[in-house]
Amino acid sequence: MLDFFILISRGKRFVRLFVCxxxxxLFLLLFALLAGLTIFDNQHNNIIHDYVARNDDIIVLSTTFFENSQSxxxxxxxxxxxSVQVFHLKHSTLNVIAETFDGNKEIKFEIHPVINKLPFFCKWVPYLAIGQVPEDPVLLKLSTNGKDGMELSLRNPYRTSHNVVACFSPMFLNERWQLLLSTVxxxxxxxxxxxxxVRSMITDLFDLVKSNKNVKINAWPSLKMGNYRAASPTFNPNTELEFRNQASAMTDCLLLYKDSAKFIMFPDPDxxxxxxxxxxxxEEFIKMFEMFPTAGALAFNMTQTEIESTTSPFRYSPLSLLSSIKFKGEQRWGKLVVRPEKVDSVWIHKTYGLKKGYEQKTVPIQLNSALHFRFWNFTERPKNRSAPFYDPTLSLQENRTVFKLSDGLRIEKKFKxxxxxxxxxxxxLPSVSLYYPLIESCYNRIFYEKTNIGTCKGPEYCNIPPFIGLRCTNVASEFVTYKSYKNVFIHQLVSAEFEESENGCTL
Incomplete structure (x- = not known):
């Protein structure tokens, strides 16, 4: 009997030991899981933290009303x-109240990410919210309480017809007139x-570009949030936007010209x-899209080039600049051309907003590419050369020039x-660049040399000193905040205007 109780006692000890x-x-597994999630969250811009956060911020840039559209x-x-890159996983719609003469109607606007890629290296990304509203609404407002709300500032898309529109990425601290005048x-x-x-540009260059009747310039502000916010008081959303909120600007431009342009290009100024x-x-795009009938977007691979120009306005020549092109044999990401009725949004090198049945195709580099004017040399007296041969791979396989000399001469004449x-x-126009060397050095460090891959890259990480006495055209903007939408603080851009400064350009 004693042996029996001893066995039971030992069994209980084994059970207690097993339970312990x-x-x-389980504790170690839980600790490892939490540690792993913490490491993952830190490596992916706090994506888990943003997902479980109770409240969010959104910053509304524009609301475009399409009365009758092909799209x-x-x-x-x-x-x-x-908003944060996981916003669409937490909120599938935005609640809009349409006020009409016949009463109010509640509408769910479906949310679509412009950059449909998770995790993304920037915390904040652009979105579209799309909804069909009653005919002739008096106003639209974002609201979840049926009473007050954030009234949306409606705009109409442009109506003037264009065969091709080139929507350029936002420019800041811009002074490289040798480039921009040739671009135009x-x-x-x-x-x-x-x-x-434009966010900022030296005033003389701004006035010169604006004087061209074939150009339109819109102010592109940095983002601001009010005191009522979900984010911390010290958080600056501009540090977590990819390249001056470039995808938002490109999509904004697409929406503006969606029903008035046959084709839209999305290059950088260089x-x-x-x-x-x-x-x-x-003619080019008609033939190319005929070659790719299922394409809603074409990507032109970017090929690196070296060019030569002068620092003196009096010796400057667009023809000389184009004639100096030297290929470096290096290719990078593509630049997009789209059929606007087939695409609702665009990212820098790719569109995730294609209509059903259409895709993005890449143009063979032997056929054409986007020439990236990346490496600049300056000389007192630039030479007039013949048109260079098109040789992006340094193989001399293409027996044609980059441009026809007759086109170059016409470009030169129109410029003069x-x-x-x-x-x-x-x-x-200045003969000395103040901002360009600083930006080039900064971008070489944070972008081209691929350091700090996991961080969001943009000009906010560049150290730019003030230049007192330098005339610049900057952007002044105003945002308003609405705090009563359920779990979302709404900040809306209500004005963005150009203003001149005698104390240099701002980011």
Whole structure:
């Protein structure tokens, strides 16, 4: 009998030991899981923290109303906004109240990420919220309580027809007039209407570009949030937006010209696409999309080039600049051209907003590419050369020149005519670059040299000193905040205007 009780006692000890070991193992597993999630969260811009957060912020940039569109049902409104990269996983819709003469109607606007990629290396990304509203609404407002709300500032898309529109990425601290003046002349010559987004630019260059009738310039502000917010008081959303909120600007431009342009291009100011299949962009793109009938978007691979120019406005020549092109044999990400009725949003190198049945295709580099004017050399007297051969892979397989000399001569002539009418402004352009070397050094460090891959990269990480006495055109903006939407603080851009400064350019 005694032996029996001893066995029972030992059994209980084994059970207790087993239970202790089991709880210890579970604790270790839980600790490892939490540690792993913490490491993952830190490595992926706090994506888990943002997902479990109770409240969120959104910043509304624009609301475009399409009464009759080739892309949307009648009376569709499209809200463009920024928020954390997991916002669409937490909120599938935005609640909009449409006030009409017949009463109010509640509408669910479906949310679509512009960058449908998780995890993304920037915490904040652009979104579209799309909904069909009653005919002739008096106003639209974001609201979850049926009473008050954030009234949306409605705008209409542009109606003036264009064969091709070039929507350029936002420019800041811009002073490289040798580049921008050639950009305007080349794209205009081949039949594109140019739309620029500007955050800051030296005033003389701004005035010179603005004077061109084939150009439109919109102010592109940095983002601001009010005191009522979900984020911490010290958080600056601009540090977590990819390259000055570039995808938002590109999508904003797409929405503006969606029903008035046959084709829309999305280059940087230092990317040059020169037609090869036709005399104009229109002819080029018609033929290319015929080659790729299922394409809603075409990507032109970017090929690196070296160019030569002068620091003196009086010796400057667009033809000389184009003639100096030297290929480096290096290719990078593509630049997009889209059929706007087939695409609802665009990212820098890819569109996730294609209509059903359409895809993005890459143009073979032997056929054409976007020439990236990446490496600059300056000389006192630039030479007039013949048009260089198109040789992006340094293989001399293509027996054709980058451009026709007759086109280069026409570009030069149009440039001189434009400058003749604006000579006083042109003569004041600087011979010394202040901002460009600083930005180039910064971008080489944070982008081209691929350091800190996991961090969001943009000009906010560049150390730019003030230049007192430098005339610049900057952007002044105003945002308003609404705090009563359920679990979301709404900040909306209500104005963005250009203002001149005598104390340099701002980011």
């Amino acid at each position: 070991l089991l709880f210890s193992l 949307f049902p009648p009376n569709t409104a499209v809200i463009l906004f920024n 002349e080349v794209y205009s010559h081949y039949g594109a209407f140019l739309h620029f987004y 990317d040059f696409i020169i037609p090869t299949l036709g005399r104009t962009y229109k 005519n434009h400058i003749r009418n604006n000579y006083q402004i042109f003569s004041r």
